[in-house]
Amino acid sequence: MSTHGADETPRDAGYDDWLDGIEAGEGIYLSCPNDHGSLPPRRVCPHCGSPELTEEPLPGTGEIESVTVVHVAAPSHADDVPYATAIADFGPVRLTGMVRGVEPDAVEVGTTVAPTVERTETRDERVLVFRPR
Numbered sequence: 001m002s003t004h005g006a007d008e009t010p011r012d013a014g015y016d017d018w019l020d021g022i023e024a025g026e027g028i029y030l031s032c033p034n035d036h037g038s039l040p041p042r043r044v045c046p047h048c049g050s051p052e053l054t055e056e057p058l059p060g061t062g063e064i065e066s067v068t069v070v071h072v073a074a075p076s077h078a079d080d081v082p083y084a085t086a087i088a089d090f091g092p093v094r095l096t097g098m099v100r101g102v103e104p105d106a107v108e109v110g111t112t113v114a115p116t117v118e119r120t121e122t123r124d125e126r127v128l129v130f131r132p133r
C-alpha cells in the first residue's frame with residue numbers, strides 16, 4: 001500500500017494522517033447520518049454500522065473525563081514516567097492522550113484541554129497530548 005521506500009518507518013496510515021491533522025490544527029472526526037462520532041481510520045460507524053461517514057472538524061477543546069497517572073511504564077515509555085494519561089470528552093468523540101503542561105498528580109477531571117501532537121521522551125514517537133487551556 002505504501003509508495004515510500006522500504007526502509008522508512010512504517011506508518012499507521014489512517015492514524016498518522018489523523019495526527020497530522022491535529023498537528024496542523026485541523027483535527028477531524030467521523031460522523032454518520034445518526035450523529036455518532038468516531039475516529040479514523042474507519043469504514044463504517046462503530047455504533048450503527050453505517051458506511052456513510054463524513055469528516056467533521058474536531059472541537060478545539062475537550063474536557064478531561066478520567067485520568068490515570070502512570071508511574072511504571074512499558075519500555076516504550078520508560079523515560080516518560082511519571083505521566084498522566086487522560087480520556088477527554090470532545091462532544092461527539094472521546095480521545096485518549098498524554099497530559100502535559102501540568103504535574104501528573106495535579107491533573108483534574110473537568111479540566112479543559114486542547115489536543116496537540118508531541119513526541120515521547122523514550123522513543124521520540126508521536127503521541128496525542130492534551131494541554132490545559
Ligand SMILES: [Zn+2]
Pocket residue numbers: 032033034035036045046047048049050
Ligand atoms: Zn452511527
